């Protein structure tokens with residue numbers, strides 16, 4: 001009997017698969033159990049979900065009581081959430097936490113003394129109908145960087161160097177790029193522009209490519225524009241050889257923050273796709289996001305791994321390459337804001 005799983009269920013399942021912690025997994029499982037259609041065809045699946053739920057609850061409670069010696073928690077590992085993860089890099093007092101505080105709901109500490117932040121902290125920033133994760137981080141200096149911090153940056157999709165325009169801009173740029181270079185963290189754009197996200201390799205993109213290119217797309221947030229001496233950013237650009245993109249903001253006044261989040265979304269290079277069930281209206285509030293260049297089959301795989309190969313046909317709306325309601329093949333490349341109806345055999 002077909003399970004007829006709802007889109008809410010499939011989204012919760014997607015969340016379950018992407019979860020980085022047991023708590024996130026449990027939350028997603030609870031939603032899957034709420035959303036699963038209750039009939040004979042899903043009995044096995046319901047039983048399996050309940051079994052997984054009990055195991056997770058036991059693991060979480062066990063961890064809380066520190067039974068079995070307690071498990072090690074890596075504070076520098078920030079589980080990914082949302083459309084993409086951008087981690088901030090900068091010297092003490094440069095204004096990293098103020099940016100995260102201004103753009104997200106995270107409770108980060110902003111203060112006028114250095115070394116305020118001692119571990120990475122994520123927050124979610126809204127861009128139109130997607131959420132992008134920004135990660136505040138402890139500062140780096142020429143003499144000291146917390147050893148675990150490199151893992152935070154390796155895990156991120158993109159890196160943002162935060163430069164305080166009212167401070168010693170060249171020194172900040174030098175310290176940040178030297179640190180990132182020492183760990184090969186800055187992506188060489190001319191070589192591998194597509195290796196940014198944790199999605200399966202594209203055709204022609206080998207696992208070896210992924211292993212040897214640890215770099216992340218890196219840009220600069222030039223902050224404290226409200227108190228910067230005139231011409232500072234131009235001087236910084238002139239004296240920095242690398243072709244970074246610079247986005248000028250003030251966390252204090254909010255100037256430039258709307259452009260910042262828009263550019264982050266564009267640089268993440270993803271498309272939003274709204275899934276539609278035959279005969280139903282599409283859910284236009286909560287898109288799936290896929291790396292640009294993904295096709296209909298990739299979407300089917302993202303929505304339901306087991307069903308992807310049973311994909312029979314698909315119809316597209318709002319596509320620049322098809323008329324509304326046109327049948328499209330599984331190789332059809334998805335565009336931003338496209339609506340797709342999947343038919344499984």
Ligand SMILES: Nc1nc2c(ncn2[C@@H]2O[C@H](COP(=O)(O)OP(=O)(O)OP(=O)(O)O)[C@@H](O)[C@H]2O)c(=O)[nH]1
Pocket residue numbers: 090091092093094095096097098099109110111112113114115116117118137138139223224225226227249250251252253
């Ligand atoms: N005028 C102005 N002040 C800012 C701006 N952004 C941050 N500040 C101030 O700069 C100081 C440092 O800001 P934080 O956001 O705590 O800096 P940080 O980079 O997180 O510092 P660490 O945690 O030590 O690495 C605070 O006093 C902020 O109020 C800005 O855009 N304009």
Ligand SMILES: [Mg+2]
Pocket residue numbers: 096097098109110116117136137
């Ligand atoms: Mg801070």
